[in-house]
Amino acid sequence: MVDEALKIEMGKQGIVVTSLQELYNWGRRGSVWPMNFGLACCAIEMIATTMARYDMARFGAEVFRPSPRQADLLIVSGTVTKKMAPQVVRLYNQMPEPRYVIAMGACAISGGPFKQGYNVLKGIDRYIPVDVHIPGCPPRPEALLEAFITLQKKIDAQPLTGEGRPRFLDAAAQGEFPVPVPGEHDLEPASNKGVWPVPVVIR
Amino acid sequence: MKTIEEIKAAIEAAVPGAGVEVVPNPSPSAQHSLRLSPERAVEVARFLRDDAELALDFLSNVTGVDWPDREVAEKVKVTRTVTKIVEGVEQAAEETAEETQKRVEPGYLEVVYHLFSVEKKYGPVVLRMRTVNRTDKVELPSLTPVWRSAEFQEREIYDLFGVFFTGHPDLRRILMWEGFQDHPMLRDYVEPDDFEYEPTAHDEVLARAQAHEAAVAGREGTGVGQ
Numbered sequence: 001m002v003d004e005a006l007k008i009e010m011g012k013q014g015i016v017v018t019s020l021q022e023l024y025n026w027g028r029r030g031s032v033w034p035m036n037f038g039l040a041c042c043a044i045e046m047i048a049t050t051m052a053r054y055d056m057a058r059f060g061a062e063v064f065r066p067s068p069r070q071a072d073l074l075i076v077s078g079t080v081t082k083k084m085a086p087q088v089v090r091l092y093n094q095m096p097e098p099r100y101v102i103a104m105g106a107c108a109i110s111g112g113p114f115k116q117g118y119n120v121l122k123g124i125d126r127y128i129p130v131d132v133h134i135p136g137c138p139p140r141p142e143a144l145l146e147a148f149i150t151l152q153k154k155i156d157a158q159p160l161t162g163e164g165r166p167r168f169l170d171a172a173a174q175g176e177f178p179v180p181v182p183g184e185h186d187l188e189p190a191s192n193k194g195v196w197p198v199p200v201v202i203r
Numbered sequence: 204m205k206t207i208e209e210i211k212a213a214i215e216a217a218v219p220g221a222g223v224e225v226v227p228n229p230s231p232s233a234q235h236s237l238r239l240s241p242e243r244a245v246e247v248a249r250f251l252r253d254d255a256e257l258a259l260d261f262l263s264n265v266t267g268v269d270w271p272d273r274e275v276a277e278k279v280k281v282t283r284t285v286t287k288i289v290e291g292v293e294q295a296a297e298e299t300a301e302e303t304q305k306r307v308e309p310g311y312l313e314v315v316y317h318l319f320s321v322e323k324k325y326g327p328v329v330l331r332m333r334t335v336n337r338t339d340k341v342e343l344p345s346l347t348p349v350w351r352s353a354e355f356q357e358r359e360i361y362d363l364f365g366v367f368f369t370g371h372p373d374l375r376r377i378l379m380w381e382g383f384q385d386h387p388m389l390r391d392y393v394e395p396d397d398f399e400y401e402p403t404a405h406d407e408v409l410a411r412a413q414a415h416e417a418a419v420a421g422r423e424g425t426g427v428g429q
Contacts, residue, residue, distance in 0.1 A: 083380050116408060118387035118394055119378060182380040186395035198399050201412075 029155040035071035036064040040078025042105040042138040049141040068094040079107035097168030126191035204325040236329035262350035264317040267364040272310040345371035363388035
């Protein structure tokens with residue numbers, strides 16, 4: 001690793017010093033293409049975020065792909081019903097690595113105001129790994145931008161080798177996540193093992 | 204615009220033996236409704252729509268109500284024959300006493316239709332239909348052939364309450380998936396036990412979460428499951 005101060009000093013002299021990891025992650029974080037996929041009212045805020053006023057294109061995410069095959073980022077924007085959850089997991093499975101997930105809004109992270117509803121999934125993180133959770137009902141476009149910047153920082157910090165490397169560089173990492181099956185009373189299973197460790201609640 | 208009694212009279216004149224009954228609403232809104240007998244309901248509905256004076260051409264809303272079985276306690280005067288000894292001689296005498304009797308009123312499912320007339324600019328006229336019970340005799344005639352807008356809402360009632368609409372063109376579940384067994388809007392619906400993570404639970408949810416935690420702790424203690 002090059003000393004940060006030295007790097008800046010050399011930059012002033014017109015010499016760029018970098019590492020392969022930095023260059024690679026800089027390229028990756030600057031072109032995260034979200035999937036053109038909205039679920040509920042949060043999707044309206046997501047659309048607003050991409051439009052001229054908030055302009056998500058500033059962060060390299062202007063191209064919303066209408067196909068999971070070409071997308072890097074799944075923004076789960078809205079209530080995930082139990083009828084829709086298998087489709088969300090399936091879409092996630094169809095995305096190529098590297099892929100990231102932002103759970104946007106109260107519903108996507110926990111079920112939100114509909115948590116006790118008979119048809120609402122209590123958070124998409126039960127089935128797929130979520131990188132950034134945003135609270136809000138719906139979150140402001142600024143919140144989505146903040147989440148996106150957080151995701152970029154996360155990508156930037158990922159080492160290419162060793163512990164904590166992204167899934168696509170880890171041959172042993174889980175690639176496909178089981179799609180829940182609509183059962184007679186509920187989705188089966190209720191959560192994917194390993195994806196969602198049940199948090200401990202202290203009462 | 205006709206009053207509910209006038210509408211009832213008009214129906215009875217047009218459809219003999221319609222079996223229409225006024226269900227009064229004692230609240231200040233006084234929005235009384237008409238209870239139709241399922242046998243003649245389609246005929247009555249067609250009359251309400253096609254009659255030149257009533258012209259109820261717009262079905263705005265269809266909804267369901269679940270009335271569970273309820274126990275009614277009534278005070279009843281009971282006359283019993285008791286033997287009394289009057290002046291050393293046994294005599295039969297009648298005695299009246301008050302007694303509390305409990306009986307179970309069987310529940311039923313109810314479907315409510317709200318009708319308006321766009322042509323005559325009035326409404327709503329409320330129709331009701333009741334099933335025989337809540338479990339197996341839950342057939343009601345579909346009014347979709349009369350008002351097309353009932354189609355999706357009757358499907359929703361079928362999905363959430365389990366009322367089976369005969370004559371419906373496409374009776375499938377609409378909100379829940381095919382293969383789902385329950386009817387979530389019934390009062391005795393038991394939701395799946397997915398209360399493993401309730402960080403801000405209170406009241407009913409807190410009780411369910413604690414029951415879930417106790418069950419999990421019990422399973423771990425015995426080494427079964429998990």
